[in-house]
Amino acid sequence: MKRLVIKIGSNILASAEQGLNTRRLRTIARDVSEAADMGIEVVMVSSGAVAAGLKKLGLKEKPNDIRLKQAAAAIGQSSLMWAYEHHFAEFGKKVAQVLLTRDDIGNRMRYINAKNTLFTLMSYGVIPLINENDPIAVDEIKFGDNDMLAALAAGLVEADMLVILSDVEGLYSKNPKYKSASIIKQVDTITHDIEALAGGAGSAVGTGGMYSKILAAKQAVDHGIPVVIMSGKKRGLLGKLLNGQECGTYFNPKKQRLSSRKGWIAYGVRSKGAIYLDTGAVKALTEMGRSLLPSGITKIEGHFKVGDYVRCLSSDGKKIAKGLTNYSSKDLEKIKGRKTSEIEKVLGYKYSDEIIHRNNLVLV
Numbered sequence: 547m548k549r550l551v552i553k554i555g556s557n558i559l560a561s562a563e564q565g566l567n568t569r570r571l572r573t574i575a576r577d578v579s580e581a582a583d584m585g586i587e588v589v590m591v592s593s594g595a596v597a598a599g600l601k602k603l604g605l606k607e608k609p610n611d612i613r614l615k616q617a618a619a620a621i622g623q624s625s626l627m628w629a630y631e632h633h634f635a636e637f638g639k640k641v642a643q644v645l646l647t648r649d650d651i652g653n654r655m656r657y658i659n660a661k662n663t664l665f666t667l668m669s670y671g672v673i674p675l676i677n678e679n680d681p682i683a684v685d686e687i688k689f690g691d692n693d694m695l696a697a698l699a700a701g702l703v704e705a706d707m708l709v710i711l712s713d714v715e716g717l718y719s720k721n722p723k724y725k726s727a728s729i730i731k732q733v734d735t736i737t738h739d740i741e742a743l744a745g746g747a748g749s750a751v752g753t754g755g756m757y758s759k760i761l762a763a764k765q766a767v768d769h770g771i772p773v774v775i776m777s778g779k780k781r782g783l784l785g786k787l788l789n790g791q792e793c794g795t796y797f798n799p800k801k802q803r804l805s806s807r808k809g810w811i812a813y814g815v816r817s818k819g820a821i822y823l824d825t826g827a828v829k830a831l832t833e834m835g836r837s838l839l840p841s842g843i844t845k846i847e848g849h850f851k852v853g854d855y856v857r858c859l860s861s862d863g864k865k866i867a868k869g870l871t872n873y874s875s876k877d878l879e880k881i882k883g884r885k886t887s888e889i890e891k892v893l894g895y896k897y898s899d900e901i902i903h904r905n906n907l908v909l910v
Contacts, residue, residue: 547788549668550581551705553591553696553762557713558778559626560597566625570779572633574711577784578673579637584788587668589703590641591676591696592630598622623677630675640672647678651698651814661702661806668703693762701769701809708766709787710759711778716795717743717756733797736764763797765813768910770803772796808908811855812868819848819875820857821901828860831867832909837900838869840889843882850875852897858907869907872898 554574560566582588596608596615599622609615627643634641644663650656667674676699678692693710700708718727720743733740741764744756756775763773776783776794787793804812823831827842838858850856851874858867873881878901881892890896 547586547706549587549589549703549705550788551589551591551696551700551703551708552578552784553692553708553710554593554778555692555710555712556593556597558711559592559594560622561601565601566594566598566629568629568633571629572636573781574778575630575633575639576637577782579634579639580785581788582639582671582673586788589664589668589674589676589699589705591692591699592626593677593692595619595622595626595677598625626677627675634673641675642667642672644674644676645678646676646695648816651702651810652816654810654815657702657810657814664703693758694765697762697765697769698814700766700771701804701806701813704806705771708763708771708773709784710762710773710775712756712759712775712794713777713779714756715777716775717760719743721745730795731792733763733795736760736767736797767797767799768804768812769809770799770801772799804908811870811906812908812910815855817857817868818850818854819846820859821846821871821878822859822861822863823866824861828866831858831907835904837904838867838902838907839886839899840878840881840884840901841886843878843901846875846878846882848875856902857910858902865910867902867907867909869902871902873901 558567559571578588578590596618599618599620600606600608602621602625603614603618605614605618609618630641644660646660650660664674676695678695696708696710714722716729717733717740719730720727741757741760744760759775763775766773774787774794774796776787783793821838821843822845823838823842824844827838830836830842831838844861848856850871852872854871855868856871857865858869860866871878877893881889884892886899889899
């Protein structure tokens with residue numbers, strides 16, 4: 547293994563009542579440092595800034611008010627980074643803070659700049675510590691939780707594995723409060739049944755729950771990156787995992803790995819609209835590896851421009867693909883269902899024969 551992304555949840559590091567759990571943070575710093583000493587490049591995605599700030603603000607649970615969340619993040623971020631820097635220094639390691647928002651990932655140039663920064667830090671033996679830029683993020687640009695940010699980061703740095711440290715042992719066969727519940731050791735495919743097992747509830751201090759971790763795992767395995775969800779409260783588990791022992795729940799990756807660029811198209815950039823396809827177009831994209839032509843388009847949804855990214859849906863609304871469109875929604879309304887040879891006649895010009903070229907399209 548060359549490169550590892552580790553996501554650490556809020557519940558592991560902090561609580562509104564006690565603030566930062568520095569003892570556990572030191573344990574994590576030691577385990578991660580041991581992985582780095584094995585020659586593995588480690589990127590960390592850490593929650594905990596908001597939770598760490600709650601105690602300083604005298605708040606007992608995470609507020610709904612976005613301004614209070616941002617204030618808690620601002621006051622907690624410095625404490626969190628100081629604690630990481632202090633404890634990693636004990637093991638001879640340096641860390642660097644990298645703050646991201648959805649806009650940073652959605653903008654191709656900033657995405658590449660973030661990638662270059664992370665690789666430069668790792669080349670100097672520094673452990674990047676990524677967090678969402680909570681003090682300035684608003685609902686429209688938030689990732690939603692750091693599980694999804696970790697999946698994006700894993701794709702960004704082309705990781706060999708994503709490890710999500712949780713306050714539970716892994717994915718259970720049923721609600722873990724029941725004695726008959728057992729850990730599911732391996733998941734080959736993340737189905738609707740698997741998603742249903744995860745539920746959807748978060749905690750008093752974090753935004754994620756098991757459901758968000760499953761969605762993040764689904765995204766990472768689509769990149770061809772295996773995922774492990776395991777306890778972050780037990781010492782030495784990371785070392786056991788890296789030495790080949792079974793820990794938590796392992797999610798098998800898809801055999802064909804998405805390139806970094808196609809992974810960015812699939813998950814990094816937001817869609818500006820949707821294009822509905824007939825059965826012939828769906829088959830051409832999914833089974834024949836073809837580009838999208840106007841003849842297979844039945845309906846347009848939303849307003850988008852040339853160069854925007856759009857979703858491709860089946861007639862019943864099922865997600866098929868996502869890609870960069872060569873034509874605006876206004877143009878597509880005029881040429882949908884028509885042959886390629888008719889584009890110039892209808893519009894008076896032609897950018898391309900394809901609405902979305904296969905090189906700019908990814909199946910989702």
